[in-house]
Amino acid sequence: MSSVSSRAGVEVGGTFTDLVYVNEGRIVVAKAPSTPTSPDQGALNALIKGNVNLATLDELAHGSTVATNAILERKGARVALIVTEGFRDLLLLQRHQRRSIYDLNYEKPAPVVRRRDTIEVSERVGPTGEIVKDLDEAKAREAIKDLLAERSFDVVAICLLNSFVNPSHEEALVRIVEDTLPGMPTAPSHKVAKEFREYERASTTTLSAYVQPVVSRYLNRFESSLTTKGFSGAFSVMQSNGGRMPAAAMAENAISALFSGPAAGVVGAVRQAARSGFQNLITLDVGGTSTDVCLAPGGQPSLASATEIDGLPVKTPVIDMATVGAGGGSLVWMDDGGMLRVGPESAGANPGPACYGRGGTAPTITDAHVVRGTMQASAFLAGDMHLDAEAARKSFESLAERFGQSLLETADAAIQLAESNIARAIQRISTERGRDPRDYALVAFGGAGPMHAVRVAEEIGLSTVIVPPFAGVLSALGLLVADYARYDALTDRQPLDAEAPNTVRKHLASLTCSIKDHFAEHKLASPKRFSYSLDMRYRGQAFEAPVQIAEQDLAHLNDQGLEDLFRKAHQQLYSFAKPKGEAVEIVAYRAGGTLAPPGFPETPLEYEEVEGTRINIFERGKTSQALLLPRSGLTKNAIVGPILIDDGLATVFTPLGWLARLDPSGNIIIEKEV
């Protein structure tokens, strides 16, 4: 792998498709408009725009929203579902509760398989894998034949009760489907998510089946046009867990491609910040309508074992992010109780903030910045777009009047409220999970991240902020630096007794094997690093505390040690642990294998002699003079705020009391003055 010299990352976003191209130690960045109906077209355009020589390209890493959009727009495959007799309504009954408790006109999230496309088979597996009732194969064959004859399907999903312990009935049904209609793809739940809770497993399985053909088709089409243009290198795709997989592997597990864009951004930010020596990081991505934050202790973004899309649960490892509806386009308003509010509604792309001059009149966070002077009308989007400062002021007039405050005060208050909402999102993934954010540095990106980062850092007690270069294409960069990764899990209830360490070793060894096989199958070198965790709980609990097990501790693990690890994890998560000796059990076993790609070339630093200009800003209730500089105007010698750094696509704000410098790796480092 180390011989790779020419690499490209292409990330398809909602508006732009971004490219980062590394060739002979040089980095080229390009952007092309996205083409939502066939995203590969936009990706090819970006490759052309970046002058990528496909014939000599060794590696192409890709991220897209194809899987996510297929679900959100309900444009996935036609899926049939086979379930245990008595449970045809599994996907419609869901979990029986509502997400909004006072909404009389509530509607449940719509599943991706219709009831008429769901059939039952007579069988039952018990909780320890025993066969309670044999599969009636003759009847099942009949029912499957009728179903497949009646309508055409792209794939048949199968989710039987307790199949995560004993998949034999699901396996038998796979054979029957293949006999009945040779070539018909199947998605048995034990292959997709080997974990208990039937609704969540069925939801994951059907969603996976739903996006599979769409993603496969898309990747095949893209790969064949690449091949036509002479590409013969490795083609890999980003997953929501922050790791990559060869495109061929993704065609079997497309559900893992959900939310790959935000994941790539996090990976890019973390890797770039690590080049300046920072390990414990919180990422802050502030976009137009929302903000994503993620905790990455020791440079590893935290993973959650489940997520949801459009209200439907998905059991697949994802980078654990908290999202708040606060971004540059978020509307600032007063509710009928007289309270100041920011978001979650946003001005969207059209008309956008009032200052864009496209007819918007409602005040947004971006307008608030223009009013305060923290966003300069001339410097926005590298001067490509002129901002209408008068329209921004006008948008705040009526609000300021109702609060009895000046325009400046109201705009300033709106920004502070947005920053406080963002700080709370960070607390949700740190303090609320028993992690002290003060041990971390904040790495900011996205259009508005660098503007708010220092004040957010201050609110939660951090003293370092990092703004990486390439902030506008950080996701594409993330694709190139992401590890190859594969995660696998299984459920098996085991009391924490003398037997437990052996069971743990047995299951983790088998998961490790299957991960190694997966890498080998896709012609990758064996994973270099393994991570292990157990889902453990006190007997009687239903939610498990994840307990990390270090690779080197596995061999000499004992039950005492396991108990200590569990009690520590429980204490951290829930602020209490019971006295030693309480009955504890292990429910699930998780393993991940990763393989790092070759290193990233150093970016030569360019310093300029720049005078900068002095401008007036109003911030935190005070008027002051700030220095306006381009990024290249910073040097390795720190200068004191207030400074506004015009970074092309974003503005970096350093307030009074903070020092900014450019470090040799190209990151802007902003530190609290001591």
Place this chain on the structure above:
Amino acid sequence: MALDPLEQAVVAQSLIAAAQEMGVKLIRSAHSPIVREAEDCSAALMTADGNVVAQAELIPMQLGSITHTFRHCAERHDLEALEEGDFFITNDAYLGGQHIQDIFLFSPIFFQGQRIGFSATVVHHIDLGGGAPGLNPNATDIHSEGILFPALKLNRDRDWTRGPWETFVRANVRMPDATLGDIDAQFAANAVGAERLISLAKKYGVSKLAEAMKEMLDYSERRVRNALRSAPDGVYEGEDAIDDDGQGSGPILVKVSVTISGDSMNIDFSGTSPQVKSNMNNPFASTVSSAIAAAKSVLTNPDIPFNDGCSRAITVTAPEGSILNPRYPAPVRARLLPSYRAFDAVMKALSKATPERVIATGTDTTTACCLSWLGPKGYDIYLEIFGGGYGAGPRNDGVDGVDSPLSNCANIPVEATDMDHSFFRCVDYSFVTGSGGRGRRRGGLAFRKVYEILENGVTFATYGDRFKIAADGIFGGEPGSKACNQVIRGEEIIDLPSKCQFTLKKGDRLIVQTAAGGGYGPRQERPNALIARDSEDGLMAAE
């Protein structure tokens, strides 16, 4: 010291976030399935004198009355004498509680020696002793429903952790690990609330924080009053009924007269039936909760934080000795049945004031399904709460197979009950097709759960309703189908009433089937596309 609009907004959002965090931690660390899977619990942060300012929105029924419950503790104990580690605990229906399975735990929060608030949690506990495991449908008074904690003041270090009170509780409940584990989860959630409130006090100072909490109450009150002002003034009446008292009575009537006048509302339940001998009496705290929940759902924006400010604009009265304000020692376990009829009666009254904002009557019943068995390893109790179908709205069909409006319990996964209980197996969990009340928009479908019994001597205990009186349609919509319980024993089919206890044998199949929701508007006006969709999916026949 007044706060500027920014500080107010920031503190308010922080308090709401803290209450939500309490709720999440409570559910995640709880032991019994009724909390951890079904989420039958609530959490709140309160002012130093005990007014709820922010709550985790989990169970509407438990939310309206936390302050009311707290008052009884405050009357009995000097708040000024409270110390670090002290707590109030109560489940007494006649001291501001609801039914006794709901334990309220209040912990005072101190900062620099000064009391700055309380954190509160409510949890439905799986078993608190009493005449039968989990649920005693034959209780004749509140004492046969379990042990009472009558607004006690205790200290955690002294009385709970390995202390005498923990020992006492352990000895008086049938599944001590579950009950004690859930109380521990309540303490932990309260501690989280305390930590968050203290960090706000550090940042803003005690007096600013107190001021912000006070303003949160005023804020919710203002928003509720704004909503009331937009509804037409008048006196509106409504009524609904419970099938029977489970002991052979006829229908038990709930009547309401709702007066909207300017920016306030009075909800008066005069004319409601007297209290009953069985466990269907509604402690007054529950009546207040259900009436306010109905008014809030219909008239206000879901975005208004539900706190004590909301209740200032709405007064609730019910005659003493009625089923909605019973006298000691009437049993109260099935209090949600009259609570729901109070909810339905208010909804029907408001349909005359704001017809475009109401929905048809739904299943609006909590069906408690309790199976218990004394096996070689001690008691094994399974309890699950069922809703049914929602009433249809002006623009949408009622939700199918979902918990009813005053509650919000999740189901217990069948794979979880398979793991946890060896004495039964759930073999069917499905919609009752064709059950929704027809209309321009149809009512939500009922569902059934069927259990195969794997041991002799299994006790089924239940309360439910709408076996005799269906959920009404509205504005020409038709009623939903009724509920039923059946046992299939070989060739024999045994029909069971809505409230009963019954001993099951190995091999029996128990069917618990809920009612469905009523329709909205005339059925002739139902769009063809919806008729076709329901028919293709086999949910409702085309006619």
